[in-house]
Amino acid sequence: QVQLQESGPGLVKPSQTLSLTCTVSGGSISSGDYYWSWIRQPPGKGLEWIAYMYYSGSTYYNPSLKSRVTISVDTSKNQFSLKLGSVTAADTAVYYCAGSYSSSWYTLVYWGQGTLVTVSS
Amino acid sequence: QSALTQPASVSGTPGQSITISCTGTSSDVGGYNSVSWYQQHPGKAPKLMIYEVSNRPSGVSNRFSGSKSGNTASLTISGLQAEDEADYYCNSYTTSSTVVFGGGTKLTVL
Numbered sequence: 001q002v003q004l005q006e007s008g009p010g011l012v013k014p015s016q017t018l019s020l021t022c023t024v025s026g027g028s029i030s031s032g033d034y035y036w037s038w039i040r041q042p043p044g045k046g047l048e049w050i051a052y053m054y055y056s057g058s059t060y061y062n063p064s065l066k067s068r069v070t071i072s073v074d075t076s077k078n079q080f081s082l083k084l085g086s087v088t089a090a091d092t093a094v095y096y097c098a099g100s101y102s103s104s105w106y107t108l109v110y111w112g113q114g115t116l117v118t119v120s121s
Numbered sequence: 122q123s124a125l126t127q128p129a130s131v132s133g134t135p136g137q138s139i140t141i142s143c144t145g146t147s148s149d150v151g152g153y154n155s156v157s158w159y160q161q162h163p164g165k166a167p168k169l170m171i172y173e174v175s176n177r178p179s180g181v182s183n184r185f186s187g188s189k190s191g192n193t194a195s196l197t198i199s200g201l202q203a204e205d206e207a208d209y210y211c212n213s214y215t216t217s218s219t220v221v222f223g224g225g226t227k228l229t230v231l
Binding site: 061 | 173222224225
């Protein structure tokens with residue numbers, strides 16, 4: 001059973017870069033069996049898909065965030081990461097990492113518990 | 122990309138059936154059999170309930186079912202139970218190789 005755990009600072013200053021890491025257990029990030037995604041949820045609001053990637057490095061981004069987002073993978077640590085630049089208060093949200101099977105990458109099967117990131121000075 | 126359209130709230134009494142709709146366009150919901158539904162209880166991560174329009178993952182109650190007609194997908198919960206009270210989200214693959222979510226529906230069990 002694949003399990004995911006997000007980690008990173010809970011507070012980021014405006015204009016800085018938000019950096020989060022997702023550690024995967026119970027499955028190999030480089031096996032080719034999975035795709036890996038980031039999703040966020042502002043307090044009291046709905047889910048917003050941020051980006052997804054394959055272990056090979058193929059990435060796809062939400063067009064509305066593309067200019068500020070980078071996702072990457074560290075196969076040696078079985079982790080993947082999210083960087084979101086030039087953050088504002090509107091980026092305050094619970095950030096989730098998720099995993100999908102490569103046959104249906106848009107189906108988010110496995111979810112981390114989520115981590116709240118607050119953007120504030 | 123615009124969010125898929127869901128009703129803000131639905132309600133029902135125990136034992137009833139309810140249906141939540143998810144309306145998109147031919148570029149997402151209508152163009153692919155890729156709609157998923159997620160259940161989210163307060164303070165918890167979303168849980169996959171239906172994938173590829175009408176398939177249930179192992180362990181999900183058969184009281185949950187999905188369907189699609191044109192650009193609108195639907196989630197039906199039969200034999201409503203108190204534990205079904207939660208927020209429900211749909212999502213879909215899009216022609217841009219991205220994913221779009223619905224705005225979410227709050228289900229209240231009266």
